[in-house]
Amino acid sequence: MSLFSLTPARRALLGCTAAVGAVAIALSGSQLLVAPTSAEAATSRVAVDFGTTTGDFRGGATGTLYGLGDDGSPSPAVLEGARVTNTSQKPPQGAQHPNGDALDVESDFFAAGGQDLYVYAQDMYPDWAYNGGQRPADANGDGEWDYLPILRQVVESIASNSAHPEKYVFIPFNEPDAGNWYPNWSTQKTQFLADWSAAYVEIQKIYTAHGLGAAKVGGPGDAGWHADRSRDFLAYAKQKRQLPDVFIWHELGTQNLATFRGHNAEYKRILADLGIADIPVNITEYGMLRDMGVPGQLIQWFSMFEEQKVDAQTAYWNYAGNLSDNSARSNGANGGWWMFKWYGDLAGSETVKVTPPQADAADTVQAIAARDDADREATVLVGGGSSDVQLDLTGLDSATFGSSVDVVVRAARLNGAEGLSGQPPVIVSTRASLASGAATVTIPNNDRYAAYEVQITKPLAQRPAVDTRLVSSVEAENATLANATAYTQDPAREWSFMASGGRDVGSFNQVGSSATWNVTVPRDGTYRLSVLAGADQAPGQHALFVDGGFDQLVKYSADLSHTYRGSTDVLVPLKAGTHSLSLRASRDGQTRLPGSDITLDRFELRDATDGEPTTYPATEARLTSGAQLVYGQTPAAGNGGARLSGAAGASFFVAATESGYHDVAVRYTTTRASAVGLTVGDKAIPAGSVSAAGAWTTTVRVWLTQGVNEIGVTSSTGAVVTDVTSTRGAAQRTADTAQGNAVKVQAESLTRAGGTIVRTLPATTGSNGSADAQGAVSVLGSLGNGAGNTATLARPAGLGAGDYVLTLSAANADKSASINYNPQVISRFVDVTEAGGTRERVTVRHNYAWTSFWDYAQPLRLTTASGAITLGNTTAWAPDIDTVTLAKQSVGTPTTTAR
Numbered sequence: 001m002s003l004f005s006l007t008p009a010r011r012a013l014l015g016c017t018a019a020v021g022a023v024a025i026a027l028s029g030s031q032l033l034v035a036p037t038s039a040e041a042a043t044s045r046v047a048v049d050f051g052t053t054t055g056d057f058r059g060g061a062t063g064t065l066y067g068l069g070d071d072g073s074p075s076p077a078v079l080e081g082a083r084v085t086n087t088s089q090k091p092p093q094g095a096q097h098p099n100g101d102a103l104d105v106e107s108d109f110f111a112a113g114g115q116d117l118y119v120y121a122q123d124m125y126p127d128w129a130y131n132g133g134q135r136p137a138d139a140n141g142d143g144e145w146d147y148l149p150i151l152r153q154v155v156e157s158i159a160s161n162s163a164h165p166e167k168y169v170f171i172p173f174n175e176p177d178a179g180n181w182y183p184n185w186s187t188q189k190t191q192f193l194a195d196w197s198a199a200y201v202e203i204q205k206i207y208t209a210h211g212l213g214a215a216k217v218g219g220p221g222d223a224g225w226h227a228d229r230s231r232d233f234l235a236y237a238k239q240k241r242q243l244p245d246v247f248i249w250h251e252l253g254t255q256n257l258a259t260f261r262g263h264n265a266e267y268k269r270i271l272a273d274l275g276i277a278d279i280p281v282n283i284t285e286y287g288m289l290r291d292m293g294v295p296g297q298l299i300q301w302f303s304m305f306e307e308q309k310v311d312a313q314t315a316y317w318n319y320a321g322n323l324s325d326n327s328a329r330s331n332g333a334n335g336g337w338w339m340f341k342w343y344g345d346l347a348g349s350e351t352v353k354v355t356p357p358q359a360d361a362a363d364t365v366q367a368i369a370a371r372d373d374a375d376r377e378a379t380v381l382v383g384g385g386s387s388d389v390q391l392d393l394t395g396l397d398s399a400t401f402g403s404s405v406d407v408v409v410r411a412a413r414l415n416g417a418e419g420l421s422g423q424p425p426v427i428v429s430t431r432a433s434l435a436s437g438a439a440t441v442t443i444p445n446n447d448r449y450a451a452y453e454v455q456i457t458k459p460l461a462q463r464p465a466v467d468t469r470l471v472s473s474v475e476a477e478n479a480t481l482a483n484a485t486a487y488t489q490d491p492a493r494e495w496s497f498m499a500s501g502g503r504d505v506g507s508f509n510q511v512g513s514s515a516t517w518n519v520t521v522p523r524d525g526t527y528r529l530s531v532l533a534g535a536d537q538a539p540g541q542h543a544l545f546v547d548g549g550f551d552q553l554v555k556y557s558a559d560l561s562h563t564y565r566g567s568t569d570v571l572v573p574l575k576a577g578t579h580s581l582s583l584r585a586s587r588d589g590q591t592r593l594p595g596s597d598i599t600l601d602r603f604e605l606r607d608a609t610d611g612e613p614t615t616y617p618a619t620e621a622r623l624t625s626g627a628q629l630v631y632g633q634t635p636a637a638g639n640g641g642a643r644l645s646g647a648a649g650a651s652f653f654v655a656a657t658e659s660g661y662h663d664v665a666v667r668y669t670t671t672r673a674s675a676v677g678l679t680v681g682d683k684a685i686p687a688g689s690v691s692a693a694g695a696w697t698t699t700v701r702v703w704l705t706q707g708v709n710e711i712g713v714t715s716s717t718g719a720v721v722t723d724v725t726s727t728r729g730a731a732q733r734t735a736d737t738a739q740g741n742a743v744k745v746q747a748e749s750l751t752r753a754g755g756t757i758v759r760t761l762p763a764t765t766g767s768n769g770s771a772d773a774q775g776a777v778s779v780l781g782s783l784g785n786g787a788g789n790t791a792t793l794a795r796p797a798g799l800g801a802g803d804y805v806l807t808l809s810a811a812n813a814d815k816s817a818s819i820n821y822n823p824q825v826i827s828r829f830v831d832v833t834e835a836g837g838t839r840e841r842v843t844v845r846h847n848y849a850w851t852s853f854w855d856y857a858q859p860l861r862l863t864t865a866s867g868a869i870t871l872g873n874t875t876a877w878a879p880d881i882d883t884v885t886l887a888k889q890s891v892g893t894p895t896t897t898a899r
Contacts, residue, residue, distance in 0.1 A: 042387040043442065044357045044365040050378055051395025051437070052353040057370055059347050060085050060311030061302040062340045065285055066097065067314065068105035069321020070827045072843030075331040077681065077708040079112040081653040082323055082337060083344025086311050088118035088171070088284050089320075091154040092161070095126035098816045098826045100320035102168070103161055110164055116246075116311070118169045118218060118284060121154045122180070128820040130174075135181040135191070145195065148202055155203050159210040169216040169246055171284070172199035178223035185229050193236045196220070200242040218246040218282065225249050225263035231270050238276055250285040252315060254494050257300055257362035264308050283312040288494035292317065292325035293336035295412040295451035296383040297498075302343055303366040303381075306351060318560065319825040321845055325417045328566070330845050330856050331707030332420040333655055335449075338412040341653060342381055342453045345622065346370045349379070352395070357385075363448070363491065365389055375629040376400050376458045377619065382443075383412075383451025391441040391454065396434055404433045405456050406463050407441060408619075414449035414500050416532055416565030416601070418557075420707060422655045423614055424453070425467035431459055448491075449498060455619055458631040461639035462722070464617055469606045471527070472519040475501040476600035479517040483510040483585075484600075489563065497563040500532060500602040506562060509597040513585035517603060520578045525609030527572050528657070531556075531583070532601040534565040539768040539852040540595025543587040546572065547580050550587060555768035558813075558852035560823065562599040569657060571608060581605075595766030611729025612657070618642040618721055621650040630720055638669040638695075638720025644676075645718040652711045652724045656704040659807050659855050660728060661735040661891065665699040666713055667722040667899070674719050679712040680704070680889065683803045683859055688894040698896045701735060703742070703805045703887045704728075705857040735891060740798030742887035746770065747780035747791065747808075750871070750884065754788035757781050759880065767851040769809065769882040777851075779811070780881040783830070784873030793869040793884055795862075803889040804860045806832060806869070809853045812844045812879040828879040832858065835867035844879040853882045859889070 063086035068074065074082075087109060089102040102119050109117060122130045136146035151172060159165050173196070176182040182192040200217055207215035220233050230249075237243045247267065251260050264281065271278065283305065291297040292314060305312040314324035322328075326336035333341070349370040358364045365385035371378045378396065382389055396405060409428035415421045432439050443452055477486035478501075485507040489499035505515060521527060529544070533556055540556045556568045572581075581603070585596035606612070618629060618641045627648035632639040642650040656662060666676055666687070675689035680702055687698050704726065713721050735741055748758040759782075761767045763775030771777050780791055814826040825846035832840045842858040869886065872878065 043390045044385045044387050045390045045392060046357065046365060046367050046382060047355040047392045048367065048369045048380055049353040049395045050369065050371050050393065051397070053350045054307070054353055055309060055351060057346045057349045057351050058306060058309045058311070059083065059344060061305035062343055063087055063282070063311050063313035064324045065313045066090070066100045066316040066320040067323040068109060069099045069319070069845065070104055070843055071108055072841070073321035073827055073845045074323060074327050075708070076108060076112065077653070077710040078323070078327045078331060078333070078337065079108055080710055081344070081708055082327070082340040083113060083347065084109070084323065085114060086116040086118065086282065086313065087114065088120055088313055090123040091119050091121055092157040094123040096123035096128070097320060097822065098824050102158065106162060106164065110167065115167065116169055117167055118171055118282070119154065119158065120174050121151055121170055121172050122174050124150050124154060126819060129179045130181070133179045133181070145198060148198060151199055151202055152206065155206045155215070159206055159212060165207070165212050169218045170203050171218045171221050171248060172196070172203070173219060173221045175221060175223035175250070177226060177229060185226070189232060193233065196233070196237065197240055197242055216245040218248045219244045220248065221284070222249045225251070227266050227270065230267060234270060234276060235274055238274060243276065244279060246282050247279045248282050248284050251283050252285055252288065254288060254362050256286070257304065258360045260304055261308065261360055264310065281310040283310060285315040286312050287315050289317050290491055290494050290496055290498050293334045293417045294414050294449050294498055295335045295339045296447070296449040298336055298339045299368070299381055299383040299451045300363070300366045302339070303354070303368045306368050316822065319823050319846065321827065328418045328420050329707060329854050331705055333708050334417060334419050334421050335412050335415045338421060338424050339451055343368070345620070346379060348372065373400050376631060377629060378456040380454040381451065382454065384448065386446055386448040389443045389445050389452070393439045393441065393456070394437060396437040396439065396456065398434065398437060401434065401458055404431055404459055405439065406431050406458070406460050408455045408464050409441070409443060410453045412451050412453070413447065414498060415567060416534070417497070418559055418564065418566030419532055420567050420657065422657060423616065425470065426464045427466060429463050429466050431463065449500065457619060457640065461632070464615065469612065470604060471521055471607055472605040474517045474603045475503065476505040476515055476602060477501065477503040479515040479603070481505060481515055483513040484508045484515060497565070499563070504563070505600040508585055508600065511586045511590065511592050513596070514582055515600055516580060516582040518578055518580055519605050521574050521576060521605070521607070523576045523609065525574065525607060527574050528569055528606045528608040528612070529572050529581070530567050530569045530604045530606070532565055532567055534562040534599040534601070535559045535595065536562045538595055538766065538849045540598045540766050541593040542583040542585065542596060542598065543593060544570065544572070545582040545584060546574070553587070554583065556595070556598055557768050557854060558848035560848060565599070565601055593766070594764050611727040611732065613725050613727040615723050615725040616652040616654060617723045618650060621652050624649045624651070638722055641668065641720040641722040643720050644713065644715040646716060647714070649712050649714045650721055652713070654704065654709045654711050654724065654726050656706055656709055656726070656728070658728070659706040659857065660703065661701050661732045661741070662704045663699050663727045663732060664702050664711060665697050665725045665727070667697050668715070668719045669695045669722070670719050672718070674715055674717040676719055676721070677714040677716070681710060681859055683889050685890045686894060688896055690896060695899050696896055697899050698894055700890055700894045701732070701892045702890045705805065705807065706855045736887070741891045742885060743796050743799065744883060744885040745793065746778065747881040747884050748778045750780065750791035750793055753790045753792070754786060756783050756789050756791050761851050765851040767853070769851070769853045777882065783871060783881065784878035785876055787872070787874045790870050790872035792871070793886065795866050795868060799886060799888070800865045801862050804862055805857055805887050805889055806842070806860050807855050807857045807885040807887070808842055808844070809882040810844045810856050810879040811850050811853050811882070812846050813848055813850045814846065814877070828877060829873055830871050830878045831873050832860065833870045834860070834862050834864060835870065837863040837867050850880055
């Protein structure tokens with residue numbers, strides 16, 4: 001964490017805050033798909049030379065500081081998809097924060113491919129700055145420094161209890177230059193260097209005693225780059241043979257987008273001057289509030305760190321467990337998460353030379369490019385400006401790509417920290433002839449907060465189509481407003497969260513407050529209205545009017561603040577044509593709805609009539625154990641699919657808008673009788689087999705959890721998998737309540753024991769829970785904190801042994817006392833016990849209000865025919881629970897059809 005640059009005014013500010021445009025593509029031999037937005041539009045040119053490699057992809061720029069909170073927070077699918085290779089956490093029993101303990105999160109982190117787990121040893125202290133900002137004394141005059149017993153406890157705990165102590169990096173000092181013990185180098189240098197030696201020796205002594213070999217130590221850990229301190233430190237550490245294994249400093253402010261390359265070059269010169277071999281760098285804190293969750297901001301940081309081949313960790317401004325504001329709710333993706341995922345997808349490739357319009361200028365267009373010759377695929381990630389982006393591509397070798405390529409561009413947008421974001425839509429899909437390995441791609445762009453993934457492959461038999469489901473995207477400030485005010489969210493205020501389009505609408509706190517806009521829909525059907533909005537520490541409601549008549553209540557869950565935004569979705573039936581939509585603070589024009597003072601940012605309307613089928617191509621999947629993309633001439637050849645056999649697999653990260661049954665269709669080809677294996681998370685799903693060669697589609701009805709779901713596909717007998725499509729419409733929603741599939745009950749109807757109670761939330765709370773006719777919500781409270789305080793669900797007939805998903809709609813607003821600028825949020829846990837069978841634990845992340853409810857899901861493998869399910873927690877309070885859903889992981893019989 002860093003407060004080195006926070007003035008009192010900034011601290012106060014922080015506490016208070018505490019449809020892509022038309023797209024044109026010009027390619028050799030290609031037709032212009034859509035006219036440019038403006039012939040006079042400025043263009044930012046980015047040159048990408050795929051013929052000049054710059055090294056193996058490192059993939060360390062999506063590290064996080066306190067990105068992990070507890071076991072299960074973030075969820076395994078979110079963590080796996082983000083591919084976080086390095087993270088810094090607090091030491092075991094560290095008092096600085098209530099969660100983020102390294103030993104609590106290591107299992108999930110390493111299971112998801114994590115490589116280096118850093119520990120901020122000084123976070124044993126409860127206060128910031130540490131120990132009141134003063135170096136602890138040397139105790140009793142015996143020469144032992146008071147900090148050494150604390151450091152000893154940290155290292156001893158990890159050496160004794162970690163399953164992977166060799167993967168830890170100890171950081172004995174955090175921001176020593178910024179109010180933490182050694183700010184004055186001219187007078188405190190000698191003391192710091194001596195203390196580095198004492199800490200270094202102590203860490204190594206403990207690992208040696210445990211037979212673990214040398215421990216890894218990182219430092220010096222400065223809050224900013226200091227050439228003088230760094231040179232003195234390295235010279236001393238070399239002389240003492242106590243060099244760090246990782247060199248650490250922080251790059252936090254906006255200006256560091258312009259200065260980091262210079263700092264890193266100076267660091268390398270110091271190493272060379274001192275005759276020291278390369279020491280890898282980790283920038284263990286980077287970026288500001290305005291950068292987190294924002295694709296167009298993150299790409300600027302990612303590209304800079306990847307170019308320099310250093311690791312780096314997003315700063316910790318809010319709370320642990322959401323990848324530094326780069327994941328949404330308990331299990332979801334926001335725009336930042338998709339940037340993490342796209343960046344992680346480059347693993348195994350080589351990066352290539354990129355020349356942006358300006359290399360060392362903040363808030364400009366930047367890019368990363370990579371090529372994967374084995375899969376005959378090239379990728380560019382680009383964004384960060386508000387003008388059209390022209391990619392000048394060269395070096396696309398004909399031996400790899402042939403004489404033409406397919407180009408597919410997806411767009412990731414700012415969608416708030418808690419905005420659930422589906423798969424980024426395809427905005428360009430075309431084929432082009434290569435002229436001497438060159439092509440030009442122009443992406444019209446007026447959104448500085450957006451970023452784009454450009455995939456270039458050999459020609460595909462069925463190229464992904466441009467997404468046409470978004471029929472309307474309106475910035476709230478462009479609606480017709482009454483009794484509300486449009487505000488500018490200036491990106492120059494780096495301690496602020498950003499708004500879509502740079503503005504939002506607030507002061508929505510009067511009976512007559514409203515925002516009204518028109519939409520035109522192409523056909524009769526069902527449409528999904530997604531409202532990007534911020535609710536300050538409490539849930540809220542608006543009345544949705546369609547063509548002047550009341551349609552339904554829109555219920556918002558709580559957010560961290562008015563500007564820490566989330567998404568809320570409702571389904572709206574509409575006839576073809578133009579309609580007026582209006583969000584109002586009152587349903588009857590006389591009484592203001594509870595919690596209606598919501599900040600509105602953007603309104604999007606998507607066609608959901610056909611169940612919103614979403615296709616995830618193999619070119620976007622993570623391939624493992626030898627799986628490889630292959631290209632043929634026909635769909636039957638599995639062109640652009642992943643060849644699987646033996647242990648080879650493909651992982652697809654599927655984003656579900658809501659929890660419930662989805663039809664998951666796998667398209668594949670075989671050359672003989674074969675079968676595909678399907679998993680959701682780590683649970684196997686029966687998928688059947690085929691008896692001959694052919695092109696097939698196998699469809700399975702499975703329960704997906706709201707947010708990110710990892711769907712794995714294998715074929716031990718051999719298949720080429722083209723893609724996976726998920727669909728959720730009326731038929732799938734009906735399956736949610738079909739007898740023998742699932743049971744959903746109000747938590748207050750469970751059989752209660754001990755002190756467990758039913759708590760009623762009156763309509764005036766504005767709760768987004770399941771309300772009765774009067775608007776009141778009844779919840780299960782005072783669960784746990786003792787073995788006898790439980791609630792039990794009897795298993796209905798038909799729900800026998802097998803794989804299930806248990807979903808709790810729960811609220812948790814628990815926090816510990818504030819000691820710094822971080823909300824000191826606490827996770828709560830529900831222990832789930834099957835009578836005579838299994839036991840699991842559900843992690844319930846903090847969600848801002850006791851009257852606001854999110855879905856929290858846990859896979860269960862029930863082993864008895866009818867054993868009741870008991871909820872509780874013997875050692876601590878569980879969350880409040882609104883509803884409980886127990887659903888079979890899959891239902892029905894898989895169907896396979898030839899195509």
